[in-house]
Amino acid sequence: MAQDRFRLAPNKEDLGELIDAQINASGPITLAEYMALCLSHPTLGYYRRSNPIGRQGDFITAPEVSQMFGEMIGAFVAAGWTSLGEPERFDLVELGPGRGTLLKDVLRAAAGPKGLIEAMRLVLVESSPVLTEVQRRALAPVEPLWCEGVENINPDGPPLIVIANEFFDALPIRQFQKEADGWHERLVSIGEGTRGFILSGGVLPRRTVPERVRSAAPGSIWEMGEDAEAAMVTLAARIAKRGGAALIIDYGYEQSQAGDSFQAVAAHRRADPFAAPGEADLTAHVNFEALADVARLAGAVPRKLMTQAQFLAAMGIVPRAKVLSKGNPEEAEMVKADLKRLTAADQMGTLFKVLCITAKDFAPYPFVEK
Numbered sequence: 133m134a135q136d137r138f139r140l141a142p143n144k145e146d147l148g149e150l151i152d153a154q155i156n157a158s159g160p161i162t163l164a165e166y167m168a169l170c171l172s173h174p175t176l177g178y179y180r181r182s183n184p185i186g187r188q189g190d191f192i193t194a195p196e197v198s199q200m201f202g203e204m205i206g207a208f209v210a211a212g213w214t215s216l217g218e219p220e221r222f223d224l225v226e227l228g229p230g231r232g233t234l235l236k237d238v239l240r241a242a243a244g245p246k247g248l249i250e251a252m253r254l255v256l257v258e259s260s261p262v263l264t265e266v267q268r269r270a271l272a273p274v275e276p277l278w279c280e281g282v283e284n285i286n287p288d289g290p291p292l293i294v295i296a297n298e299f300f301d302a303l304p305i306r307q308f309q310k311e312a313d314g315w316h317e318r319l320v321s322i323g324e325g326t327r328g329f330i331l332s333g334g335v336l337p338r339r340t341v342p343e344r345v346r347s348a349a350p351g352s353i354w355e356m357g358e359d360a361e362a363a364m365v366t367l368a369a370r371i372a373k374r375g376g377a378a379l380i381i382d383y384g385y386e387q388s389q390a391g392d393s394f395q396a397v398a399a400h401r402r403a404d405p406f407a408a409p410g411e412a413d414l415t416a417h418v419n420f421e422a423l424a425d426v427a428r429l430a431g432a433v434p435r436k437l438m439t440q441a442q443f444l445a446a447m448g449i450v451p452r453a454k455v456l457s458k459g460n461p462e463e464a465e466m467v468k469a470d471l472k473r474l475t476a477a478d479q480m481g482t483l484f485k486v487l488c489i490t491a492k493d494f495a496p497y498p499f500v501e502k
């Protein structure tokens with residue numbers, strides 16, 4: 133780039149400097165571009181640098197809270213395989229398996245029905261080489277296949293059962309802000325030495341914004357999860373063609389709405405998303421209505437959305453907690469606290485939702501209603 137000749141070259145080890153150099157050279161970037169650089173830059177992105185999940189890391193996910201979470205998903209997988217007619221082959225696919233904890237619990241709990249483990253091939257969708265290594269070690273001697281993105285899931289093959297916990301919230305979003313003349317995109321720029329938002333000059337065509345959001349008050353923010361929708365289109369097309377279901381668990385909203393849910397977390401605390409690119413986890417709430425809509429367009433059936441509390445209750449988490457407490461009375465208090473954390477309305481119980489996407493002819497328990 134010609135302008136680079138007039139400035140000191142950026143420090144190639146500093147993602148912030150690289151991003152600033154790009155903005156200085158070619159102008160402000162969308163929030164999605166900023167998030168993608170921060171999370172997935174090939175050498176300095178957040179998920180490529182370190183091991184972020186767990187008590188020692190930046191954030192804790194449900195499978196890291198308690199084994200009961202993965203066990204309930206294992207029960208879903210087992211019941212699903214049985215109601216698919218116990219096919220001789222099926223692929224169990226996990227999107228964004230983190231440290232592999234969820235899958236370990238799922239495999240243990242799904243091993244009940246005879247022939248299931250023999251029929252199963254494991255496919256892990258993971259973009260981070262660091263986490264791929266962590267997963268390989270956690271799951272040994274089981275040997276899964278890995279692929280980098282949802283688009284690498286084979287379009288042909290046996291039925292699929294897909295699970296994804298806190299995967300979609302990690303995908304980049306764009307944000308738009310309502311002004312008197314319409315919706316302007318929030319772009320990441322550098323003003324007075326610090327990174328921050330500015331508004332684009334142009335406005336979005338009105339019809340792009342969901343009807344429910346159009347009449348929001350001036351200053352309102354609306355988020356577009358293009359990457360999440362694209363991933364869902366691919367996933368839904370695979371399920372429509374191959375058969376089976378996908379279980380998507382994440383925090384988010386049931387219907388499109390205005391609001392700013394973009395956040396940065398480091399060491400279990402909210403952080404400034406612009407202060408240290410690549411050092412904090414960046415996420416946004418998932419728009420389940422938008423995901424269900426695109427899944428339907430891609431030929432799959434979105435089942436009625438459940439809260440995490442409803443899903444876990446239907447899968448039998450309460451009796452499971454009783455069994456665990458009885459078996460280890462000294463851990464009964466902890467089991468009780470974990471159950472509360474996963475299911476209470478003021479904790480993960482209602483903020484987290486469960487969306488099940490299925491092929492047309494398949495309604496796995498507990499998603500029997502449309």
Ligand code: SAH
Pocket residue numbers: 179185193194195196227228229230231234257258259260263280281282296297298299302303
């Ligand atoms: N499911 C795990 C981890 C959630 S963190 C748990 O519940 O503990 C998000 C996971 O998604 C990480 O494994 C991360 O590396 C992966 N990931 C994030 N963006 C991705 C992308 N675009 N493609 C593939 N994997 C991605």
